[in-house]
Amino acid sequence: MCRWLAYAGTSVVLSDLLYKPEHSLIDQSLHSRMGVETTNGDGFGIGWYGSDAGTPAIIRDTGPAWNNRNLREIAGHVRSPLFFAHVRASTGTAVQQTNCHPFRHGRWMWMHNGAIAEFHRLRRDLSLAIDPVLFPSLEGSTDSEVMFYLAVTFGLDQDVPGAVARMAGLVERVGRDEGVEYPLQMTIAVADGERMWTFRYSSRHASRSLFCSSRADAIRALHPDLDFLRGVSEDTRLVVSEPLGDLPGVWNEVPESSYGVVQPGWDEFRPFKPEPV
Template structure:
């Protein structure tokens, strides 16, 4: 499987989140504690939003090697500052280790990343591909189930209704998988953003989803840990969503409940039950 993080809040250097925490995503690429695999070395990617994009689209850098030794990632992280960014380290579930299969995936201003798998993907891939809008299909670059999920969600209305589109995507994958004899087709934690709002989903067909956590409100953490300098420099709206905690700071991390999605947005965060829908 994989490990990922999503950051939203006060603009920070990427290295502040990617490298400095005790159990940073870079450390997790070698020493994951909660993932299916301890090592996640089958590629990585970072995507971020900045002030200079004319169309609001994010910059995305993806590589096929491990994150822990990549000098270009270290260089980017020390010089890029962003208010919203994704980072992902990959452990392949069977598709090729190639640049186009590394996350995050981008389409226009939208960005998507995934941990998990579609069970029996090799059996149902053709049926799922035929369900993608023909106008979107040429933009699929890789061969992963993760990218297929993204383009199915785009097909099913992601730009207008992200939670509904993801619910319809999951419903379609489950119906297709079960038609081919797959009992539990979907295992996922997903992050998706349009550059303004951030949605994160935790769901699996068997009700035993991969780990996902969100950070405690910054004002609460300041009260708990007044000596933490980082907390003084970020806004109360700053949030992190992670596959596994970046450290063991007491009170800092909260598990996302099973079959739930959350949205981080300017007018107030929400946590909502997630139920697949018929496409």
């Protein structure tokens, strides 16, 4: 499957998080410790919001992240208060640019780790549930992109947790109608330029790993020598598929079957449950 990183808070240069940590996302693309696969080399992508917090910019490529000179060059010069980064291990769909994460629609950005079980059997019914107005925007062949456009169909603009819950409910219903016992496995990040939501859920209730950073002031008290944390706000948060290092007190496992929202002033985690459609 995949590894991803989502950041929201004080504006930073992307390379400070993509390359500098001991177990950075670039390191994870070669040496994942908690993923299904050790190597995540089937493409990568980064997406970020500029100062106007409008439509995000996205770059994606089919090669591995660990030796991409363009990624290193861009990451060293782009600064953003909210960005996503993803390294891909395909679950069976083609290695092509349109299948790399993150995905974008308007101001929305989305990335996923996990899979819809037996997606080749469920793909038609799930795709037909996408709003016909949105269907031409579907570019690739992944379950992740279908999940995104289903969430948009089910009201992502108005109610992010509700839209994702209805998407998950549909996937589980269609899957079980086809005899798939555990249809859904997902950790998801979604953002609109101002807020970021993260989800951890699976039909088996044994979801892929996901961690959130502690408050910046608490980390500074424990590790005053961390250069990255100097000057960042208390609102700053990282959500990652696996920790970027082994420092105690920095990383907290996201609870099973939960979602979190990160926005200026506060953040919280709440229970997540699929909703019937």
